[in-house]
Amino acid sequence: MKRLVRENALALCFLLLFLATLAGQSVAGAAAFNEEQAANGGSPVTWAGYVTSSSFAVDVAENWQSEYLQFFLYILITVWLIQRGSPESKKEGEEGLESDAEQKVGPYAAPGSPAWAAAPSWRRTVFSHSLGIAMGLLFLLSWLAQSVAGLAAYNNEQLAQLEDPVGWGGYVTSPDFWNRTLQNWQSEFLAVASMVLLAIFLRERGSPQSKKVGDPHAETASSG
Amino acid sequence: MGIRATAVVCLGLVTAQVTAGCASAEDTSVAATAQRFLSAAGDGRGGPACLLLAPEAARSLDDCEKDIVSAGLRSGAIRGVDVWGDEARVRVDGDTLFLHRFPDGWRVRAAGCRPRPDQSYTGQPYECEVRT
Numbered sequence: 001m002k003r004l005v006r007e008n009a010l011a012l013c014f015l016l017l018f019l020a021t022l023a024g025q026s027v028a029g030a031a032a033f034n035e036e037q038a039a040n041g042g043s044p045v046t047w048a049g050y051v052t053s054s055s056f057a058v059d060v061a062e063n064w065q066s067e068y069l070q071f072f073l074y075i076l077i078t079v080w081l082i083q084r085g086s087p088e089s090k091k092e093g094e095e096g097l098e099s100d101a102e103q104k105v106g107p108y109a110a111p112g113s114p115a116w117a118a119a120p121s122w123r124r125t126v127f128s129h130s131l132g133i134a135m136g137l138l139f140l141l142s143w144l145a146q147s148v149a150g151l152a153a154y155n156n157e158q159l160a161q162l163e164d165p166v167g168w169g170g171y172v173t174s175p176d177f178w179n180r181t182l183q184n185w186q187s188e189f190l191a192v193a194s195m196v197l198l199a200i201f202l203r204e205r206g207s208p209q210s211k212k213v214g215d216p217h218a219e220t221a222s223s224g
Numbered sequence: 225m226g227i228r229a230t231a232v233v234c235l236g237l238v239t240a241q242v243t244a245g246c247a248s249a250e251d252t253s254v255a256a257t258a259q260r261f262l263s264a265a266g267d268g269r270g271g272p273a274c275l276l277l278a279p280e281a282a283r284s285l286d287d288c289e290k291d292i293v294s295a296g297l298r299s300g301a302i303r304g305v306d307v308w309g310d311e312a313r314v315r316v317d318g319d320t321l322f323l324h325r326f327p328d329g330w331r332v333r334a335a336g337c338r339p340r341p342d343q344s345y346t347g348q349p350y351e352c353e354v355r356t
């Protein structure tokens with residue numbers, strides 16, 4: 001048990017952080033929602049009522065989609081683009097999908113390679129891109145969830161303000177949908193750009209996300 | 225992690241759809257409240273009409289029982305019901321009502337509402353005879 005925890009400590013730590021912050025968001029969100037309800041002459045909702053509401057769902061989904069988009073793009077773009085000096089980047093000349101030998105696929109699969117890495121045809125292709133596919137699908141599902149929950153939350157607000165509700169098509173072309181979407185995207189892209197650039201010149205001793213403290217600034221694709 | 229996250233996202237999506245879908249089950253209750261309110265106000269029964277008003281809407285009138293009867297509200301055929309969460313809009317012939325779901329049921333928060341002439345372009349709120 002102790003060993004299991006230690007071997008999965010990174011995932012468990014972030015999973016616990018996720019649950020704790022989601023719980024915190026639900027409490028703070030319910031309080032903010034009830035302030036709005038009071039201002040509009042409505043009745044307060046319970047915590048259970050809030051966490052099953054479209055208002056909570058859209059606030060959660062809009063952040064999820066942007067995080068998955070960030071990882072999806074980062075995984076794909078770093079295949080083709082490099083950043084000299086960044087531990088997040090491949091070395092110059094390594095851009096692209098690389099050879100089968102380098103990727104240990106097909107006849108070059110090692111004894112411990114996953115079965116689908118050695119498999120012929122579509123299974124190898126799918127497995128070769130499975131991380132990007134998974135992140136891309138999670139992004140699309142989260143974004144779709146944002147649009148559905150956002151529509152319900154938006155129309156709830158519209159009616160509360162004595163305005164007409166809109167359809168899904170009207171909502172996904174509305175300023176509300178794109179404001180929620182783009183305000184999350186811009187922050188993700190800024191964070192990635194900051195990480196790529198700062199990691200060239202700054203270090204965090206012991207972190208695999210950083211170069212070794214003594215590594216030259218110009219050294220690319222190393223981690224410490 | 226990926227499978228777990230997918231399941232959670234799917235659950236969120238289904239929940240959102242169910243939440244929206246459940247709205248249709250409320251239509252009858254919303255329409256019945258609107259009809260009872262309009263019938264009472266149109267028939268000169270201010271007391272029952274005021275009981276179906278949201279508290280803030282009732283307080284917005286100097287003398288609710290008198291004012292609600294003289295607001296010119298009339299019952300008519302229901303042309304459409306939209307329910308989103310705790311809010312609803314009911315369109316009847318010549319009138320639009322907005323309702324809110326309180327713990328003890330639906331109450332009218334605005335009645336005698338008409339779209340502003342420029343509403344389709346600017347998304348302005350309806351003009352209402354009675355409102356919170």
